[in-house]
Amino acid sequence: MNALLKLSKWIDALNEGIGKIILWLVLAAVLISAGNAVMRKAFDIGSNAFLEIQWYLFAAVFMLGSGYVWLRNGHVRIDFISSKLSRRSNAIIDVVGMLAFTIPLCIILINLSWPVFHRAWESGEMSQNAGGLIRWPVILMIPLGFGLLLLQTVSELIKRIAFLSGARSEPFSTDHEKSEEERLIAEIAAKAEAKAQAQAEAIARQGTAR
Amino acid sequence: MTAFIAQNFVPLMFAGLLCFLLTGIPVAFGLAATGLLFGFIGMEAGLFPTSLFGALPLRVFGIMQNDTLLAIPFFTFMGIILERSGMAEDLLETVGQVFGPLRGGLAVAVVLVGALLAATTGVVAAAVISMGLISLPIMLRYGYNRSIATGTITASGTLAQAIPPSLVLIVLADQLGRSVGDMYAGALIPGLMLVGLYLLFIFAVAIVKPAWVPALPVEARIYREPTGASGHRSLVVLLVLCAAVGYGWSLVHSDVIANLTGRLTPAPTDETVILSLTVASLLALALAIANRLLRFGLLSRLAEQVTFVLIPPLVLIFLVLGTIFLGIATPTEGGAMGAVGALVMAFSRRQLNLRLMRQALDATARLSVFVMFILIGSTVFSFTFNAADGHIWVEHLFDKLPGGQLGFLLVVNLLVFVLGMFIDFFEIAFIVVPILAPVADKMGIDLIWFGVILAMNLQTSFLTPPFGFALFYLRSVAAKKDYKDRITGQMIPAVTTAQIYKGSIAFIVLQLIMLAVVVMNPQLVTGGIEKTELLDPDQVLQQLDLPDVGLPEPEAEEPAEATMDPAEGAASEPEAGATVPAGN
Numbered sequence: 001m002n003a004l005l006k007l008s009k010w011i012d013a014l015n016e017g018i019g020k021i022i023l024w025l026v027l028a029a030v031l032i033s034a035g036n037a038v039m040r041k042a043f044d045i046g047s048n049a050f051l052e053i054q055w056y057l058f059a060a061v062f063m064l065g066s067g068y069v070w071l072r073n074g075h076v077r078i079d080f081i082s083s084k085l086s087r088r089s090n091a092i093i094d095v096v097g098m099l100a101f102t103i104p105l106c107i108i109l110i111n112l113s114w115p116v117f118h119r120a121w122e123s124g125e126m127s128q129n130a131g132g133l134i135r136w137p138v139i140l141m142i143p144l145g146f147g148l149l150l151l152q153t154v155s156e157l158i159k160r161i162a163f164l165s166g167a168r169s170e171p172f173s174t175d176h177e178k179s180e181e182e183r184l185i186a187e188i189a190a191k192a193e194a195k196a197q198a199q200a201e202a203i204a205r206q207g208t209a210r
Numbered sequence: 211m212t213a214f215i216a217q218n219f220v221p222l223m224f225a226g227l228l229c230f231l232l233t234g235i236p237v238a239f240g241l242a243a244t245g246l247l248f249g250f251i252g253m254e255a256g257l258f259p260t261s262l263f264g265a266l267p268l269r270v271f272g273i274m275q276n277d278t279l280l281a282i283p284f285f286t287f288m289g290i291i292l293e294r295s296g297m298a299e300d301l302l303e304t305v306g307q308v309f310g311p312l313r314g315g316l317a318v319a320v321v322l323v324g325a326l327l328a329a330t331t332g333v334v335a336a337a338v339i340s341m342g343l344i345s346l347p348i349m350l351r352y353g354y355n356r357s358i359a360t361g362t363i364t365a366s367g368t369l370a371q372a373i374p375p376s377l378v379l380i381v382l383a384d385q386l387g388r389s390v391g392d393m394y395a396g397a398l399i400p401g402l403m404l405v406g407l408y409l410l411f412i413f414a415v416a417i418v419k420p421a422w423v424p425a426l427p428v429e430a431r432i433y434r435e436p437t438g439a440s441g442h443r444s445l446v447v448l449l450v451l452c453a454a455v456g457y458g459w460s461l462v463h464s465d466v467i468a469n470l471t472g473r474l475t476p477a478p479t480d481e482t483v484i485l486s487l488t489v490a491s492l493l494a495l496a497l498a499i500a501n502r503l504l505r506f507g508l509l510s511r512l513a514e515q516v517t518f519v520l521i522p523p524l525v526l527i528f529l530v531l532g533t534i535f536l537g538i539a540t541p542t543e544g545g546a547m548g549a550v551g552a553l554v555m556a557f558s559r560r561q562l563n564l565r566l567m568r569q570a571l572d573a574t575a576r577l578s579v580f581v582m583f584i585l586i587g588s589t590v591f592s593f594t595f596n597a598a599d600g601h602i603w604v605e606h607l608f609d610k611l612p613g614g615q616l617g618f619l620l621v622v623n624l625l626v627f628v629l630g631m632f633i634d635f636f637e638i639a640f641i642v643v644p645i646l647a648p649v650a651d652k653m654g655i656d657l658i659w660f661g662v663i664l665a666m667n668l669q670t671s672f673l674t675p676p677f678g679f680a681l682f683y684l685r686s687v688a689a690k691k692d693y694k695d696r697i698t699g700q701m702i703p704a705v706t707t708a709q710i711y712k713g714s715i716a717f718i719v720l721q722l723i724m725l726a727v728v729v730m731n732p733q734l735v736t737g738g739i740e741k742t743e744l745l746d747p748d749q750v751l752q753q754l755d756l757p758d759v760g761l762p763e764p765e766a767e768e769p770a771e772a773t774m775d776p777a778e779g780a781a782s783e784p785e786a787g788a789t790v791p792a793g794n
Contacts, residue, residue: 023571026283026578033546037539055544058283059274061575062582069579075582080677082234090234097235101243105590108246113267142270157486181335184293185687187692188343191299196347200696209433 001167004028004158009039011155019068029057048129056138063145067152090161091160098157106150121135212255220603223248235734241587249594258597269589278384284545287450288552290570292330295556298340304519310426314416320345321408324366328373329527338367338680342687350702351695355422361713364680371669373401382661385643390541391534395480396658396735404724433512441510448513456490481535488528495521526551581636588640608649623667630671659735670721675711
């Protein structure tokens with residue numbers, strides 16, 4: 001179990017690291033798209049390479065990011081029933097779901113997409129648009145993305161099984177317990193609190209001044 | 211066994227999907243797995259060729275290439291940056307100060323800010339959380355009726371679904387195969403009318419039950435002049451001046467643009483509205499900046515505060531929508547420029563730092579991943595679904611339905627409404643909409659109109675107890691225990707869940723009224739859009755048959771739009787019978 005948990009840690013670290021990198025691809029896509037729009041309108045300069053790099057970047061973000069999002073339990077679930085079940089039952093469902101669905105899904109898609117990538121790589125296929133980009137890097141994102149997802153699924157599987165067998169106290173990675181909403185709540189509440197404090201003090205001061 | 215599977219393949223597939231999703235496994239994986247599983251079952255049963263999934267990588271590649279969906283991260287990033295840079299708090303405080311001295315003023319402020327947040331963040335959760343934490347305590351402190359207070363907040367939060375440039379409309383446009391610009395244009399007027407309806411309701415409450423919506427007491431008004439005046443006069447003068455200039459622009463807009471671009475057709479209403487608002491807002495900002503730099507001292511503190519807090523986000527929204535409506539930018543480019551605009555705004559407010567940037571980018575990346583993966587999952591699902599001629603099965607299902615278009619819309623709305631209580635928007639958009647859209651199209655339903663109806667419907671669903679998301683988010687931030695108010699020192703009782711539920715009812719009714727109005731009057735949606743398709747005889751017929759609902763109709767300003775001309779409708783009448791698949 002310990003060796004497996006170590007493997008799971010490595011995989012988590014890998015996808016965590018990828019998560020840190022894809023952030024900046026989002027920013028790059030935003031800046032390139034805005035810059036391209038301005039250049040196109042203002043100076044009538046534009047190239048298909050700049051148009052294509054935008055969706056190359058976005059494709060990289062969502063394909064490579066799927067393992068990272070899985071690590072943070074960010075793939076939406078319909079929790080209408082599962083929220084009423086115990087953590088143990090949910091962990092069992094997850095294990096069955098991963099073995100029966102997620103792992104085969106990843107393997108099938110890697111199998112299907114690898115030859116497509118390989119063909120593009122061999123032939124050096126280019127975009128059909130004038131000045132477009134070479135195709136294989138973006139096609140590579142499909143098998144690569146599902147590969148990362150597969151690795152993360154293995155890691156999640158190890159974590160759930162460790163939880164069920166008592167080797168681990170939590171079914172998920174605990175570094176990211178707080179959801180987006182919870183963080184937002186904490187942030188706004190802290191600001192509102194500070195403001196109310198200041199206001200109350202101001203009123204108290206006014207009171208003593210009189 | 212094989213025969214049974216072959217005959218009931220599609221219903222079995224739906225049942226399988228339902229079972230898998232209800233177990234709580236991630237939707238994206240459940241969808242894809244259902245598609246693959248039934249695909250292989252079908253291959254075993256000899257229903258499909260074994261090469262069925264061979265084209266799957268190309269479809270995933272197609273999703274990557276989709277330019278419309280590229281707008282998702284851009285608008286999300288713009289919204290999160292605005293939301294995290296303290297815009298919501300400032301807006302709520304400032305607008306609250308403007309309307310606070312009036313009865314019902316705080317509620318009006320919540321509705322207006324809700325609409326503004328909707329247009330920028332487009333996320334129900336964020337809007338409800340911000341308003342629940344900032345406005346609710348103030349409303350409770352000064353004695354608002356609890357149900358009115360909570361209802362206003364949850365209802366204004368759900369506006370995020372239907373007001374452009376909402377994410378929901380982008381995804382719907384993509385799934386319905388229509389342009390995002392048209393979808394925005396179609397949703398604009400119904401969305402604004404809904405805001406108007408909320409405001410009317412609050413005015414009515416202020417008149418009938420003044421004690422439910424008290425005005426802010428004098429000591430709670432913070433932007434007072436040294437002389438003790440409230441500063442509202444100066445604000446009104448500024449507003450009237452800018453409104454006059456904006457109105458003036460609306461009169462000449464069509465000619466100006468025609469001269470600039472050589473366009474021959476008159477400008478559509480929504481474009482004129484947005485551009486006139488932009489001109490008026492920019493003027494206000496210019497005046498306030500001039501006043502501050504040159505120390506004229508002409509504007510009151512309140513007027514200045516309002517201009518500096520309110521105008522930048524307004525201008526940003528107007529510019530994004532304006533360039534999209536004008537066709538200068540694609541929605542994707544508009545989103546990217548909006549995101550850069552939001553960064554500039556956050557920077558100028560000295561709120562932009564590495565931490566905020568990372569957070570916003572991280573949230574954007576994660577949302578993009580889960581949304582796109584649901585789409586990939588549903589693509590795998592639809593592979594098998596289409597191979598099994600699922601669309602024909604669904605069509606037959608609706609064939610038996612009486613009532614033609616109206617019957618179809620009624621059933622679909624009920625279905626989506628119920629689904630909306632349990633599953634999130636993106637699942638509905640990627641699973642349900644592609645199944646229903648071809649049927650709607652065949653019935654001659656304008657798909658933009660259909661999309662706006664769905665968006666309006668979903669927002670009602672998100673507000674309906676006991677499962678509405680908006681109610682859930684407000685519950686998570688409203689006080690669960692009695693607390694002592696900081697300012698007044700009084701004990702404020704906890705907000706009960708029953709109060710939150712009760713508060714939503716009035717607004718659900720308002721939304722349903724608006725939904726009915728949109729269903730009865732397709733021209734509210736389609737009126738502002740330049741007609742690229744042939745007009746639909748079915749709709750024209752429906753127009754002629756249905757009595758007009760006595761509501762103000764903004765499109766009346768536009769006599770040039772001849773789509774609903776009775777003569778034309780009558781002329782195309784003979785063809786109508788041919789296009790009605792059901793109902794006769």
